[in-house]
Amino acid sequence: MINRRKFLKNSSIFGIAPFLPNYNIFKHMNKKIRTAHIGVGGMGKADLNDIASHKKAQIVALCDVDNKALVEAGKLFPEAKLFKDYRVMLKNIHDEIDAVIVSTPDHTHAPASIMAMELNKHVYCQKPLTHHVSEARAMKKLAEEKNLVTQMGIQVHSFYDYKLATLLIKSGIIGKVDKVRAWCPKNWGYDGPEPSGNDPIPNYLDWNLWLGTSKERPFKDKIYHPGMWRKLVDFGCGTLGDMGVHIFDTPYNALDLDVPYTIKNKCRKPNNFGFPEKNYVEYVFPGTKYTTDTLTWIWEDGKDSPKKHKDLKLPNGDKLPLQGAMFMGEKGKLLLPHFMELPKLIVDNEYKDFDVSKFVDNGELSEIPVRDYGKESHLHYHQFIDTCLGEDECTAPFSYSSRLTETILLGVIAGRFPGKTLHWDSLKAKFKEENGFALTYLPFISIATISALREYSVVNSSFDLENGIHEIHNHINLGIAVDLNQEGLLVGNLQEADSFNLKGIARKISETSKLLRSGKYGLNDVSGTTFTISNNGSFNSFLTSPIINQPNVAILSTAVSYTHLTLPTKA
Numbered sequence: 013m014i015n016r017r018k019f020l021k022n023s024s025i026f027g028i029a030p031f032l033p034n035y036n037i038f039k040h041m042n043k044k045i046r047t048a049h050i051g052v053g054g055m056g057k058a059d060l061n062d063i064a065s066h067k068k069a070q071i072v073a074l075c076d077v078d079n080k081a082l083v084e085a086g087k088l089f090p091e092a093k094l095f096k097d098y099r100v101m102l103k104n105i106h107d108e109i110d111a112v113i114v115s116t117p118d119h120t121h122a123p124a125s126i127m128a129m130e131l132n133k134h135v136y137c138q139k140p141l142t143h144h145v146s147e148a149r150a151m152k153k154l155a156e157e158k159n160l161v162t163q164m165g166i167q168v169h170s171f172y173d174y175k176l177a178t179l180l181i182k183s184g185i186i187g188k189v190d191k192v193r194a195w196c197p198k199n200w201g202y203d204g205p206e207p208s209g210n211d212p213i214p215n216y217l218d219w220n221l222w223l224g225t226s227k228e229r230p231f232k233d234k235i236y237h238p239g240m241w242r243k244l245v246d247f248g249c250g251t252l253g254d255m256g257v258h259i260f261d262t263p264y265n266a267l268d269l270d271v272p273y274t275i276k277n278k279c280r281k282p283n284n285f286g287f288p289e290k291n292y293v294e295y296v297f298p299g300t301k302y303t304t305d306t307l308t309w310i311w312e313d314g315k316d317s318p319k320k321h322k323d324l325k326l327p328n329g330d331k332l333p334l335q336g337a338m339f340m341g342e343k344g345k346l347l348l349p350h351f352m353e354l355p356k357l358i359v360d361n362e363y364k365d366f367d368v369s370k371f372v373d374n375g376e377l378s379e380i381p382v383r384d385y386g387k388e389s390h391l392h393y394h395q396f397i398d399t400c401l402g403e404d405e406c407t408a409p410f411s412y413s414s415r416l417t418e419t420i421l422l423g424v425i426a427g428r429f430p431g432k433t434l435h436w437d438s439l440k441a442k443f444k445e446e447n448g449f450a451l452t453y454l455p456f457i458s459i460a461t462i463s464a465l466r467e468y469s470v471v472n473s474s475f476d477l478e479n480g481i482h483e484i485h486n487h488i489n490l491g492i493a494v495d496l497n498q499e500g501l502l503v504g505n506l507q508e509a510d511s512f513n514l515k516g517i518a519r520k521i522s523e524t525s526k527l528l529r530s531g532k533y534g535l536n537d538v539s540g541t542t543f544t545i546s547n548n549g550s551f552n553s554f555l556t557s558p559i560i561n562q563p564n565v566a567i568l569s570t571a572v573s574y575t576h577l578t579l580p581t582k583a
Contacts (some may be wrong), residue, residue: 045400048073048105048133049113050098050124053081054238055138056115059165060085062393063113063136069397072108075101078237079216096218098124106131111161111400114138117241118248120224122147129154134161136396139257140249141410141417148421149441152414163396163406164413166261168351170392172382174262177348177355179371181266182302185357187342190304192263194311194337195318196350200251202243202286207232243286250287251313252423257416259337259350260309261408264416266339267307268300271419276433277426288430290314293423298529304342305530311423327361352385454492454547455518457570462488462510465543472542474563487511491541491561492521494528502528503561505541545570 045068049060052074063069075095076082086094095101102109112128114121114137122142125135129151141164142148155162168174181189210230213219219231226246234240242248263269272295279288293311297303312318324338326347333349344359357364371377382388398404426434435444465472465488473484490509493501504524506512512520527533544561546569558569 043401044068044070045134045397046070046072046108046110047113048075048101048109048111049085049115050075050101051115051117051138052076052085053078054115055165056113057081057085058389059113059115059136059138059393060088062167062390063397064089065390066394066397068401073101073105077218077221079218097221099127102127102131102133106133109133111136111396115165116224117222118253119143119226119241119246122151123225125151126154129158129160132158132160134396134400135410136163136165136393137410138165139413139417140164140253140420141413142421143247143249145418145421145425145441148410148414148417152410155410161396161399161406162410162413163392163399164408164410164417165392166258166408166413167389167392168258169261169265169408170395171351171388172378173348173351173354176368176371176377176381177262177346178266179368179376180346180355180357180366181263181339184302184343185366186339186344186346188304189267189302189307189339189341191307191323191340192267192309192337193318193321193323193340194256194259194263194309195332196251196255196259196313196335197315197317198251198255198335199289199314200242200248200254200287201289201291201314203280203283203289204286205283206285207235245282245285245287248287249421249424250291250427252291252293252311253420255313255335255350256311256420256423259335260311260420261416262348263309263337263339264419265412267302269297269303269307269419270300271415271438272297272309272422272436273306274433274435275422275426277423277430279427279430281430282428287424288314288427290317291423291427293426295419295423325361327358327363352383354381452518454545454570455514455521457547457568458490458492458506458509458517458521458545459514461543461545461568462490466510471566473565474542475565476563485542487542489540489542491544491564492524493544493546494525496529501546502538503541503544504528504533505537505539507536507540544568 047063047069049056049071052060053076056076060071064071071089071092073093073095074082074085074089075098076085077096079096082094082096086092093105111134114124114135116124118140121137122144125137128135142151211233213231217237222237223229236244236247242254243250248254274296276294278292279290291311291313295309297307297309299305299307318324318332323340324332326332333353335350337348339346339348344357347356347358357366368377372379395404395406399406422436437444469484472488473482475482487508488510490506491503492506493503496502504527506520506524509517524537527537541561541564544564544567546558546567558567560567
């Protein structure tokens with residue numbers, strides 16, 4: 013059996029092909045994009061057919077650990093070369109491939125995609141992008157370094173209804189959004205025990221290759237393959253990872269969200285085998301220009317989801333769609349069913365019409381909504397091929413989809429700590445300690461500054477220029493400059509900071525920053541400082557010009573240059 017570490021190492025031993033120039037080389041050339049497909053059963057079969065429907069796509073290779081699926085796909089594309097191990101395929105014929113389509117179970121998305129990108133191949137990868145947060149970040153980084161065309165397989169991203177909802181939200185039709193509720197009654201969870209014993213491995217399945225980077229385990233019929241892997245911790249990402257990516261894509265895109273501050277999942281206790289059958293996940297995000305100071309996003313899945321709530325009440329006593337999302341803003345609500353239904357505007361508990369002509373006039377939407385899945389399903393795939401040809405631009409590249417995936421995976425991870433609010437440090441790619449604040453270098457700098465001010469008290473002073481008074485203060489009221497989501501700086505007052513220990517300072521910095529960014533502070537919170545620290549480290553600064561916060565007599569400016577971010581192997 014190949015363990016995770018060895019499998020990943022071996023995935024990179026075949027060397028790097030000669031560098032493929034920028035994808036724009038294909039522009040205006042009468043050339044086809046040669047595609048290799050890893051995983052051709054289930055969703056992989058759909059991916060294969062939609063890619064093949066593009067007149068400039070040429071299917072050159074098919075790969076699957078399930079020989080039945082491989083043979084069936086091979087009959088449709090008899091000129092394609094067949095493989096069961098994608099590593100062998102990429103090693104042997106990488107010079108015959110322009111792009112790779114990855115449609116495997118979630119746990120093998122990253123190994124297959126990374127090896128393809130190392131060989132300078134463009135990649136279309138099914139959702140969710142990866143099984144682990146660190147993998148999503150690594151894939152984004154590699155794609156950017158090599159200037160590759162990438163796309164995550166969220167087909168509805170390119171559908172009329174989802175594009176319309178995005179445009180409506182960005183237009184301000186419901187004002188700034190403060191909450192989004194989303195739901196799906198599907199159950200990609202398993203609350204039962206881990207099966208015991210083993211069953212004979214089917215002669216058409218390479219079980220060892222199917223396991224890939226996961227731990228070795230005996231085969232059990234109808235437990236893992238085909239399809240049931242979505243329910244299981246080692247292979248899938250549950251209902252949230254499967255459907256949440258689709259349904260949350262529009263809120264994420266429309267509101268320009270980044271990764272969340274906090275995540276909390278109310279579900280059963282983990283059993284380390286299957287995902288919970290019901291999840292209630294609450295995210296809190298930093299605000300954007302389309303949201304209030306913060307945004308709350310609530311996800312519900314499993315049988316009978318969602319629970320009744322006033323936020324989800326529809327006019328005329330109408331029933332909610334089976335799956336969907338509700339945006340709640342200052343001016344009303346927008347309901348987006350999933351999928352193939354138009355969004356609905358609700359104001360004062362009444363449906364309201366909206367005008368889409370401006371979106372049609374500027375070419376962002378077609379004139380007539382598409383109600384045919386067969387006609388829309390290929391759009392996302394064709395966009396990928398067209399971008400490889402230099403004729404379009406992918407709207408779900410890894411630069412975007414890695415952040416969306418990271419957000420989704422954080423909700424999945426929170427299911428391992430039910431009922432606990434997790435605080436995510438995006439910069440360090442790890443959760444903060446249980447106190448809910450990050451012990452960054454700034455608290456240490458603050459403690460050192462306080463110690464120095466005690467010894468050199470003259471610096472902890474202020475001038476009253478009008479009255480000619482110089483006052484040396486008994487207490488240290490430390491000012492901390494806080495970035496207001498890149499809309500300016502405000503200095504918060506850590507009153508009597510010399511009375512706090514390290515953890516106390518860290519907690520106070522966190523609380524003050526949140527208070528100032530919320531806009532709910534008072535005069536005492538932003539005045540009365542005796543000395544100020546301006547922290548520019550998060551901006552990767554090499555030159556700063558701090559301004560003394562008068563009547564203080566001095567200011568300390570700190571900066572850190574982040575040249576490398578070490579990612580954890582798992583999150």
